[in-house]
Amino acid sequence: MTDLSKIRNFSIVAHIDHGKSTLADRLIQFCGGLTEREMTEQVLDNMEIEKERGITIKAQTVRLEYKAKDGETYILNLMDTPGHVDFAYEVSRSLAACEGALLVVDASQGVEAQTLANVYLAMDGDLDLVPVLNKIDLPAADPDRIRQQIEDVIGIEADGALEVSAKSGIGIEETLDAIVEQLPSPDGERDSELKAMLVDSWYDQYLGVVILVRVVDGVLQKGQKIRMMSTGATHEIDRVGIFTPKHETVKELGPGEMGFITASIKSVSDCQVGDTITLDRKPATEALPGFKPSVPVVFCGLFPVDASDFETLRESLGKLALNDASFHFEMESSAALGFGFRCGFLGLLHLEIIQERLNREFDLDLISTAPSVVYKIHMNDGSLLELHNPADYPDVVKIDSIEEPWIKATIMVPDEYLGPVLTLCTERRGEQLDLTYVGGRAMVVYKLPLNEVVFDFYDRLKSITSGYASFDYEMVGYESGDLVKVQIMINGDPVDALSMLVHRSQAEFRGRAICARLKDLVPRQLFKVAIQAAIGGKIIARETLSAMRKDVTAKCYGGDVSRKRKLLEKQKEGKKRMRQFGKVDIPQSAFLEALKMGDN
Amino acid sequence: MSDLPEIALYVHWPFCQSKCPYCDFNSHVRDQVEQDQWRQALVRELDHAVQEAGPRQLKSIFFGGGTPSLMPPETVAAIIERAKSSWQITDDLEITLEANPTSVDVGRFHGYRDAGVNRLSLGVQSLQPDVLEFLGRLHNVDQARQAIELASDLFDRYSFDLIYARPNQTIQAWREELNDALALAGDHLSLYQLTIEQGTAFYTKHRLGEFKMPDEELAAEFYEVTQEMMEASGRPSYEISNHAKPGQESRHNLVYWRYQDYAGIGPGAHGRLKIKGQKSAVLRHRLPEKWLGAVQSYGHATREVISVDLQEQFQEALLMGLRLREGVPVSRLKEIGDFLQQDRLDILCEEGLVIQSDDKILATEEGRQRLNAVLDYLLN
Numbered sequence: 001m002t003d004l005s006k007i008r009n010f011s012i013v014a015h016i017d018h019g020k021s022t023l024a025d026r027l028i029q030f031c032g033g034l035t036e037r038e039m040t041e042q043v044l045d046n047m048e049i050e051k052e053r054g055i056t057i058k059a060q061t062v063r064l065e066y067k068a069k070d071g072e073t074y075i076l077n078l079m080d081t082p083g084h085v086d087f088a089y090e091v092s093r094s095l096a097a098c099e100g101a102l103l104v105v106d107a108s109q110g111v112e113a114q115t116l117a118n119v120y121l122a123m124d125g126d127l128d129l130v131p132v133l134n135k136i137d138l139p140a141a142d143p144d145r146i147r148q149q150i151e152d153v154i155g156i157e158a159d160g161a162l163e164v165s166a167k168s169g170i171g172i173e174e175t176l177d178a179i180v181e182q183l184p185s186p187d188g189e190r191d192s193e194l195k196a197m198l199v200d201s202w203y204d205q206y207l208g209v210v211i212l213v214r215v216v217d218g219v220l221q222k223g224q225k226i227r228m229m230s231t232g233a234t235h236e237i238d239r240v241g242i243f244t245p246k247h248e249t250v251k252e253l254g255p256g257e258m259g260f261i262t263a264s265i266k267s268v269s270d271c272q273v274g275d276t277i278t279l280d281r282k283p284a285t286e287a288l289p290g291f292k293p294s295v296p297v298v299f300c301g302l303f304p305v306d307a308s309d310f311e312t313l314r315e316s317l318g319k320l321a322l323n324d325a326s327f328h329f330e331m332e333s334s335a336a337l338g339f340g341f342r343c344g345f346l347g348l349l350h351l352e353i354i355q356e357r358l359n360r361e362f363d364l365d366l367i368s369t370a371p372s373v374v375y376k377i378h379m380n381d382g383s384l385l386e387l388h389n390p391a392d393y394p395d396v397v398k399i400d401s402i403e404e405p406w407i408k409a410t411i412m413v414p415d416e417y418l419g420p421v422l423t424l425c426t427e428r429r430g431e432q433l434d435l436t437y438v439g440g441r442a443m444v445v446y447k448l449p450l451n452e453v454v455f456d457f458y459d460r461l462k463s464i465t466s467g468y469a470s471f472d473y474e475m476v477g478y479e480s481g482d483l484v485k486v487q488i489m490i491n492g493d494p495v496d497a498l499s500m501l502v503h504r505s506q507a508e509f510r511g512r513a514i515c516a517r518l519k520d521l522v523p524r525q526l527f528k529v530a531i532q533a534a535i536g537g538k539i540i541a542r543e544t545l546s547a548m549r550k551d552v553t554a555k556c557y558g559g560d561v562s563r564k565r566k567l568l569e570k571q572k573e574g575k576k577r578m579r580q581f582g583k584v585d586i587p588q589s590a591f592l593e594a595l596k597m598g599d600n
Numbered sequence: 601m602s603d604l605p606e607i608a609l610y611v612h613w614p615f616c617q618s619k620c621p622y623c624d625f626n627s628h629v630r631d632q633v634e635q636d637q638w639r640q641a642l643v644r645e646l647d648h649a650v651q652e653a654g655p656r657q658l659k660s661i662f663f664g665g666g667t668p669s670l671m672p673p674e675t676v677a678a679i680i681e682r683a684k685s686s687w688q689i690t691d692d693l694e695i696t697l698e699a700n701p702t703s704v705d706v707g708r709f710h711g712y713r714d715a716g717v718n719r720l721s722l723g724v725q726s727l728q729p730d731v732l733e734f735l736g737r738l739h740n741v742d743q744a745r746q747a748i749e750l751a752s753d754l755f756d757r758y759s760f761d762l763i764y765a766r767p768n769q770t771i772q773a774w775r776e777e778l779n780d781a782l783a784l785a786g787d788h789l790s791l792y793q794l795t796i797e798q799g800t801a802f803y804t805k806h807r808l809g810e811f812k813m814p815d816e817e818l819a820a821e822f823y824e825v826t827q828e829m830m831e832a833s834g835r836p837s838y839e840i841s842n843h844a845k846p847g848q849e850s851r852h853n854l855v856y857w858r859y860q861d862y863a864g865i866g867p868g869a870h871g872r873l874k875i876k877g878q879k880s881a882v883l884r885h886r887l888p889e890k891w892l893g894a895v896q897s898y899g900h901a902t903r904e905v906i907s908v909d910l911q912e913q914f915q916e917a918l919l920m921g922l923r924l925r926e927g928v929p930v931s932r933l934k935e936i937g938d939f940l941q942q943d944r945l946d947i948l949c950e951e952g953l954v955i956q957s958d959d960k961i962l963a964t965e966e967g968r969q970r971l972n973a974v975l976d977y978l979l980n
Contacts, residue, residue, distance in 0.1 A: 524816075526973045527951055549820035552971040554792045554841050556923060557664075558610055558856045559870040562881060564919045565912065567972070572980040583947045585977075 002075050005185045007256045009214070011079040011095055013122055014104035015112035015470070019134040023104060023166035023175075024062070024078060028245065030172050031064040031076070061199075061212060061258045062245045068180045076179055077258040079199075081118075087346060088474060089292055090200065090326070092121050093274040096290055097199050097214035097258060100128040100183030102175065103154075107133040107163070108140035110149045110441070113412045113472040119154055130178050131161035137168050149438050188255025193284040194218030194277070196253075198228070201271035203322045207239070209265035213253065213277060216288060220253040220261060225280040229287045233270045234280045235263035268325045294326035296344025297405065297475060298351055298454055299388045301332050301369035301497065302358070303340030305588060309364055310339050316362040317341060320354060327354060332389070336497040336579050336591050337367055342389055348454060367592045369497050371454040376403040376478055391496040393485045396536060402501075403478040405450040408433065410443065410472050417465040418442045424460055428452035429503060447476065451501065455510075486511050486540070488518070489532045490581040497591055507533075511541040514594060521590040524548035529584055602688050607656040607873065608855040609649070609683055611642065612866030613668040614888045617702075620736040621801035622763070622794060626868035626886050627666045639675040641895040643682050645865040645884070648900035650686040652875055652882070653863050658687040660694040660852035663717075669699035673711025680716040694851045696721055701739040701747030713754045719850075720751040721790070722760040727780050735763060736801075748784045757848065759788035765822040766794050767811035774822060775829065782833050787848035791826055792841045793819060823969055840923050840968055857924045859917040859932070867891040867901070872908070872916075879913050881906045914939040915979050918961075922971060927955075927962020944978050954978075 014020040064076040081094035095101065101122045105111055122129060131150055133143050143163055150158040162178060164171035199212040213220065220226075220240055227234045241249045242259040253259045265271065273294065276287040304313045317329045328344035345351040351371060358364045377385040378400045387393060409430075413421050415437070425432070425446045434445035448457075453473065461469050486507050488498040498518075502510050511533025518531045522545055533541040556564060578585040616627045661683055663676060680695060696719040697712055699705050709720070724744045726732050732740060739747070744760075751758040762781055764774050781789065796806045796813060805811060814822065827837060835843040839857060842850065855862050861873035864884065868891075871882035885891040885901040894901035908916065914936045921928030933940065945961070948954040953967035953974055967974050 526948075526953065526970060526977055548970055548973060549816055550823055550969050551816075551973045552840055552969060554795050556840070556856075556920070557853060558862055558864065558872065559868070561856075561872060561916050561920060562870065562883075565915060568915065568919065568975060568979055571972075571976040575976075575980050583951075 002254065002257060004188060004256045006072060007075045007077065007185055008100070008179050008183050009077045009079065009098040009186055009256065009258060010179055010183055011081050011098045011101040011122070011127070012104055013081075013101045013115065013118040013129070014134075015106070015109075015114040018104050018106040018109065018112075018115070019166045020080075020104055023102070023132070023134060023164065024080060026166045026169060026172045027076075027078060027176065028062055028064060030176065031066050060245075061243055061260075063242045063258070066176050066180065069177060074180050075257075076176070079258065087326075087350070088117070088121060089294065089346075090273050091118065092125060092290065093197065094199055095122050095125040095127055096274075096288075097197055098125075098127060099186055100130065100179070102179070103129045103131045103150075103156075104134050105131065105146055105150060105161075107136050107143050107146050108138055110146050111153045111412070111438070113410045113443075113470040116153065116410060116412075117472040117474065128183050129156055130175075130182050131156065131158045132164050132171075132175060133161050134164050134166055136163040137165040137170060153436075153438050153443065186256030188215070189217045190219060190255050192217035193282055194220065194224075194226075194279045195284045195288055196220055196277040197288050198271055198273060198275045198277055199258075200273055201265075201268050201325070203268060207262045209262065209268055209271060211261050211263070211265070211271055211277075212258075213261060214258045215253045215255055217255055217284070218279070219255075220259075220277075221251065226261075226263065226277050227280040227283055228270060228272070229276040229278055229284070230272050230291060230293070231270060231275070235265055235270075237261050237263045268322055272325060294346065296326070296328050296346060296374075297450065298345045298347055298371050298373060299342060300345075300351060300371040301334065301337070301340050301342050301389070302329075302355070303334065303337040303367045303369075303497075305365040305367055305592075307338050312362065313341065313358070313364055313366070316358055316364060317343070319362075320357060324354075326350070334369075334391070334497045335493075336495045336581075336586075337369070337588060338579070340367075344388065348458065367588060368595065370500060370595050372501065373405050373450045373454060375405075375483065375501060378402070387501070390485055390499045390501045393499070393501065396485075401480050402483045404481045404483060404501075406476050406479055407448055407450050407453060407473040408476045409446045409448050409453070411446070411461070411469055412441055412443050413465055413469040415440050415442055417468060418444070420464040421461065421469060424457075424464060428457060429505070448473075449481065449503070450475070452503075452506075484535045487534050488514055489530075489534060490518075490522075490586065491527075491530050491584055492532075493581045495581070495591065498594060507535055508540050515541045515543040518590065518594050519543040519545050521593045522586055523590070525584045525586075527584055602657050604655050604657045604688055605874070606659045606690070606855075606860065607653055607687065608660040608662070608852050608860070608862040609646075609658060610852075610862055610864040610866075610869055610871070611661065611663045611668070611679055612864065612869040612884075613663060613665040613671050614867040614891075615670055616665065616667045617670070617700075617738055618736065619801075621805070622735060622797070624797035624800050625666070628888055630888070633670075635672050635675065637892060637896070639672070639678050641892050642675065642865060643678055645895050645900050646679060646682050646686070648902075649863040649865050649871070653687075653861070653873055654876075656687045656861075657690050658683055658693060659690045660696070660855060662695075662852040663697040665698055667700050667705070667723075668697050669705035669708060669712075671708075673708055673715050676712055676717065677715035684716075692851070694719055696850065696852055698723065699747070699751075700737075701744045703743060706743070706747050706750055709750055709754050718755060719757040719759070720755045721850075722747055722751060722758065724748065724760040724781075725763045727762075727777055731766065734766070745784065752786055757788065758786045759790060759844075759850070760785070761790045761792065763792050763794050764826065765814050765819050767813060769814070769822075771818075771821055771825055775825060778826065778829055782829075785833075785835070787835065787845040788850065789830070789835060789843045790841055791830070791843065793822065820969065827965065836925070838925050840971065854924075857920045859913075859920050875905070879908045881908055910937045911939050913937075918979065919975055922954075922961070922963040922975065923968070925962070925968075927960040929960050931959065933961070941978065948974060948978060 012020045060080040062078045066076050067073045079094050079098050081091050147158040195216040196213045201211045204210050222237050224237045239262040241247050274291040278284040304310050321327050326346050329341045332342040333339050375387040380398050380400050430446040430448045436443050482504045483501050484504050484507050486500050487494045515531045515533050528547050529545040531543045532539050578587050614628050695717045697717045698721045700723050725735050796802050830843040835845050837843050838849050864871040867888050868886035869884045882905050883903045885903050891901040955962050
């Protein structure tokens, strides 16, 4: 066991691209965690893993040994946290495993929205922060201005901020010294009942489920029977280890230490992030604070383009869920899109990641319905319905009121783009909470309904600011709203996949937009097609697609019969990807395109 | 009158002087054709076809291509003679030959008449010099006029083809061209909208953007104008692209569209006929040399004989039959089997695209203009 005073558990807080990974690599290299040769290999592996991890959103730890100026050797546990607020809770648990953090800010870019979100999470976890100005050797670096910005925006003392270039290896030793000198050591009782926090878990094909832990009190050893306090599940530990970053088996993990355990666990659903691990025989009386079961906030339907891929999709989702306890899915059927799954995500990024993995790793061609949020519907009979899918919207006469989720959005944007950003937020029913200027950048804080954000908000924000805005959000809770269900109908038949719950003030605009888009997407049919948007029985928008005018083969003689039949068969093949609405057949691709959140 | 089942005979002559850029038919350019061998081979394959089909009464012979007007009249005569002696013939046996209007071809018209050809179908394609050039035709407008004139003198019946809805063509220009054509026309005209087929020079040029085809709206207008003018001239359409005075339809082509039996000989020729009671699709080898070699070795150059099952027959009967203004007799469909999707048919009827009466199903004018989609809707 390591003397608690010689342990430092720290994390790195940064915006994407501000150099977090490079700095981590340098720290590892400096402490001799890897040889020069391994470094190259490892860094490459790491980047691959990091990419995957960035996608699976897994925390990682590395144990470093550093001989400080005082001549003592310290154990520095670097906790690499996921960097996006979709995973705010996961990040908060990773941070809770640390006593301090390096706050890395790009010396020319300055503080970004994501930096702030993570800083606040670190502050919530009572972490001590050491500011680090990275990329100090770039010509555009302006350390004085950024120091001032850190003090203005974050409100912490930044005079002593370290000047570093992770890329060029400047200021690495100073950073390690600062970790030892400025960050506190952990507390903990070796003789108390075991309390270890489950920081994260993932499925490894050789080891089974690997659990990343931070021991608070007590000791973890091989052969112990552990219990997950939230679920009561018990498992026997068959391996205790650390990452250096290579994984290495150790005899035990004591108070203040970080590492991993494996316990022949088959499913990550037993491993809730933030749960407390204790001993089955001698359990702790109280769990560690802060545990929250993961709750999806954004839902969408995922459907295979080719119906025969349904089983493959089911299998693939199962594999993803194996690695990601926060991902939920259940079967769903849609008249427009066939059989698929209703999936729940922690946020939009999480949704994108899962979609991308399905495409990339499982080679599945998918259609996803427009993302929707979870509405709370208060029924007249006093019951409460949580609506995950607009298609399940109950009979309107039975509804008393509806609540929708709101977020607090923080947007950092260069001054010249401020106007359009404010307009966008206002259009999306936003309420301005704050507006401050820092240097040439404005920071606006808006309260926004989440359902307005899941509908192409990111894309719009990106396009109106030429990509310069950074955006972050946190959930602030539910509020009642005047929400209506807009249905899209094709020749009078509702298209369930396109129905949406929107604020009454937006209903007409959104209905019109989707009808116009469908008109362009649906190929002309034998029959006239009416495309309508409706609230209840009331039509709020209508487009008419006129019938096709001519489609006939000019020449068809004796030799052409076989050819004609082949054409017919080809058309039939094409129909597999069509959905029937009354008397018209509409290609799935039209719905797919209509569902793409885009430039309307 | 005989009780024997009827049959029509298609003879494919695969050679052309040059390949037209729009044509995806089985046609080939050769410096030299061994005419004796070809004559003998065609007659031999005819013998085989006669055996395959069994006793029949022959109602039509059609020489198509390629360019059949490059055939020596003796070859045409030999085939006609052998067909007539192998099968019984109907009183009104129609013998059609497709011809190009170049002077060389026209020189053989007398010979064809003497061989027994009683109907000539001329590949005029256009009455405008620049268009003939664009279409890669070897004749000029004067030759076309002279060929038509000679055909009307020599043959009982004649027809010619025009290609319209071409790049850059205006409706007005087509009206004028069609009026010119009507002044020359006999009782039958075939008017085809230009289509761009894979495996043709036009396909590549079109893809490269060298010319633009009329869009759907304009193509529809072309079609509608054509229907209206031909109706007014007393030669209404009896099929999508074919127009005739009543009674002057191509009897041979009606066999195809009525899904009756026909045998095919020559390279790439198709047949659809009952062989020992089973409706079969017969296909000959396409490549001239391969076809010739096969016939010389085996007496025929059959590539495949495929049984057409009842559902396919039902589909084919409608695919072909709905092209005709007269429609498809319900009795004919019932003979094949009950494959009709009545619910779909009802919708097509409601929409005015199809009419269903006690004895027939037919596509309306609106329906024929969109026939591919109608068939897709009805049969898939």
